[in-house]
Amino acid sequence: MQTKNPLEFFRTLPPKQCPQCGNQITEQAESYLMECDHCLSKKDEY
Numbered sequence: 001m002q003t004k005n006p007l008e009f010f011r012t013l014p015p016k017q018c019p020q021c022g023n024q025i026t027e028q029a030e031s032y033l034m035e036c037d038h039c040l041s042k043k044d045e046y
């Protein structure tokens with residue numbers, strides 16, 4: 001993905017990134033874990 005300018009990049013930069021899959025973690029997600037919803041659900045099934 002290409003950004004128009006560095007400012008735009010920082011504005012859209014997610015606060016956290018999932019170390020498992022690299023997905024961006026939404027702020028509304030529970031932040032007690034560092035994984036995204038996808039990986040969290042996978043862990044739950046595990």
Ligand SMILES: [Zn+2]
Nearest residue numbers: 018021036039
């Ligand atoms: Zn993930």
